[in-house]
Amino acid sequence: MxxxxxxxxxxxxxxxxxxxxxxxxxxxxxxxxxxxxxxxxxxxxxxxxxxxxxxxxxxxxxxxxxxxxxxxxxxxxxxxxxxxxxxxxxxxxxxxxxxxxxxxxxxxxxxxxxxxxxxxxxxxxxxxxxxxxxxxxxxxxxxxxxxxxxxxxxxxxxxxxxxxxxxxxxxxxxxxxxxxxxxxxxxxxxxxxxxxxxxxxxxxxxxxxxxxxxxxxxxxxxxxxGKPLVLFGLAGAAVMQLDKVIISTFLSPSELAPYFLASVLCLTPISVMAGPITQYFQPRIVASISNGTAKETERQLRLFTTAVICAVAIPSALLWLGRDFVVHAWLHGQSNSIVVSQYVSILLPGIAFGSLGFIPYTLLVAHQDYAAQAGMSTAMTVITLVATIGFAAKGSAEGVCWVYAAYHSLSAVVSWLRAIQLQPPPPHQYASRTAARALVMLLPLAAGGVLIAYAAPHF
Structure with a gap:
């Protein structure tokens, strides 16, 4: 060229x-x-x-x-x-x-x-x-x-x-x-x-x-x-959206609003940054896996991983550290700003880590692993929604935040494990190498965020 x-x-x-x-x-x-x-x-x-x-x-x-x-x-x-x-x-x-x-x-x-x-x-x-x-x-x-x-x-x-x-x-x-x-x-x-x-x-x-x-x-x-994908889509849609329906069943609409706003804010880095990156790389990775070009697949995955972490993890860390100021300015000081900020502090770390799940999801789509995805997603959805009902019935929207932070993190881990199972034999184990690369890049950033958050009140 x-x-x-x-x-x-x-x-x-x-x-x-x-x-x-x-x-x-x-x-x-x-x-x-x-x-x-x-x-x-x-x-x-x-x-x-x-x-x-x-x-x-x-x-x-x-x-x-x-x-x-x-x-x-x-x-x-x-x-x-x-x-x-x-x-x-x-x-x-x-x-x-x-x-x-x-x-x-x-x-x-x-x-x-x-x-x-x-x-x-x-x-x-x-x-x-x-x-x-x-x-x-x-x-x-x-x-x-x-x-x-x-x-x-x-x-x-x-x-x-x-x-x-x-x-x-x-x-x-x-x-x-x-x-x-x-x-x-x-x-x-x-x-x-x-x-x-x-x-x-x-x-x-x-x-x-x-x-x-x-x-x-x-x-x-x-x-x-699309039958396996119906179950997968139903599980994914249910776990991502029925939390609001469940909360509205047990709590008033005014109590739902802070949770809804916190969810929107926490998902913004993913939808705005990770979403477009995934849309860009997914056709390329699907094509390379379909054509059997393992080296090209690994090259695209390296770029994909770096882009997701830089575009999502860093903005999420900054948003988490400055959440009180951001939420207050965003909601123009409305009365539920403090509650929204509290929910953001719980939800955001789990959602940010969960953004790494876009990478194995692309691999699973390329392998047309729809049935296994449906099974995994359904199991996690059932557990998550049962826990959500339990906390909502007790009137605790904060408890629901902890449930969903755990769900996003666990979903990414399970998807990675399945992608590793489907990868080609050595030396083309691109899923394992990509997962290791993601952790190496993410851990220092997470540790730095925790240290800054811990040190700030002492100054």
Whole structure:
């Protein structure tokens, strides 16, 4: 490779990573700016319901019947039996059918049982959930084809526009749940349509077809392949989102709000930093493992590990050390700032360590180890949710924080152990070497953080 081409390649890599980071910056803006504003406008009780709706949306985004994982892997590896646009359309058809069933069920349940949410609000919720889930599968297709610029535009503009329009509607129309849901739903549908258009261009789709009959057998095949991933997705979605539902069952919405805000803040370094890095490296690692190039796999893993630790561990350590100041400034000194900071001090170390789990997860996806992932995830989810119910029933949201700090850490360890089991025989034991490299890099940083935290009160 000539020097100019190397320079172009480095420039392209930097631009791709920049676009992935920008695509996640919308989540930072929403989490750090708009959520506190939503709480101020809606009040603690209504915001507690909004927190529950957003948690359910994240739950269903993860529980996508395995479609995003399958589309991403098939398009990245180039091993699909069907054209890329057909694979994507069939996967989205699976979601259309699933959400139609969910819509009918939600309307039926809403008509039978009285609730704090009306039937029309339930319909808006389901449409909102459907639009973002379908849009997310389109994002997976763009990332698998390394169309980072298009993916970044769709995600960044969509998230920020949705937040801005929702805030404007709450201020100018009415600060209530109905206004919030309508604004979120309409903008989510527009984002879904825009992402679909970008996918058609990136996947060289010649025309839009509304004939679903040829797609039905392919959709059925994708649904069958995704069965192990359904259990895996259900377990992952349940453990990441049902904690809010459980807390809201035993505690008031105003008591849920501090826990929800602490979770958002603690997950920010992962979603903004580790998420884009994983999206960049995963297609490359999947392709290298599929092609049997162990040296290239190990090279990509070294870069992946270094990037995750530098991008997540250091910001997390700084956030943990300055959590009181950050939370107070973030929430504009609202009355629950102290409680949020207390929860952050517990959750953040476990979540930061858990970010290392992105690395073995990529290896497990490359090996299509879906059944084992489902089993491990289900077992940990059951244990975590049972413990969560126990602490929530006692009225201890702080206890739930300790449960989830332990869950994130244990999840990373279990994933690493499984990845090591699946690695090739010597001398290509890239999973073991990558795990050792991660620990060597992480331990000094963790020790330094503890020493600074211990020494600070003594000065």
């Amino acid at each position: 000539t020097a100019p081409s190397q320079s172009i390649s480095r420039y392209r890599t930097a631009l791709d990573l920049l676009m992935l980071f920008i695509s996640k910056s919308g989540a930072i803006v929403v989490g750090m700016f708009f959520l506190p504003w939503y709480q101020q406008l809606l009040g603690p009780e209504a915001f507690g319901i909004v927190a529950l709706v957003l948690s359910l949306q994240a739950f269903l985004l993860m529980l996508d019947l395995g479609t995003s994982t399958l589309v991403g892997r098939d398009l990245a590896s180039g091993q699909s039996h069907y054209p890329a646009d057909v694979t994507l359309s069939a996967a989205q058809l699976v979601l259309h059918i699933a959400y139609l069933v969910l819509l009918v069920t939600a309307v039926a349940v809403g008509n039978i049982w009285a609730s704090t949410v009306s039937v029309w609000q339930l319909i808006a919720c389901v449409v909102f959930f459907w639009a973002l889930t379908v849009q997310n599968v389109g994002q997976s297709a763009l990332l698998a084809r390394r169309a980072y610029l298009q993916a970044g535009k769709a995600q960044t503009i969509g998230v920020i526009v949705r937040a801005v329009i929702t805030l404007a509607a709450l201020k100018l129309v009415s600060a209530n749940l109905t206004t919030f849901l309508l604004a979120q739903t309409v903008t989510a549908v527009i984002q879904m349509v825009a992402t679909s258009w970008l996918c058609n261009r990136a996947l060289d789709s010649r025309q839009l077809s509304f004939n679903i009959r040829p797609l039905l057998p392919i959709a059925r095949e994708i649904a069958l392949r």
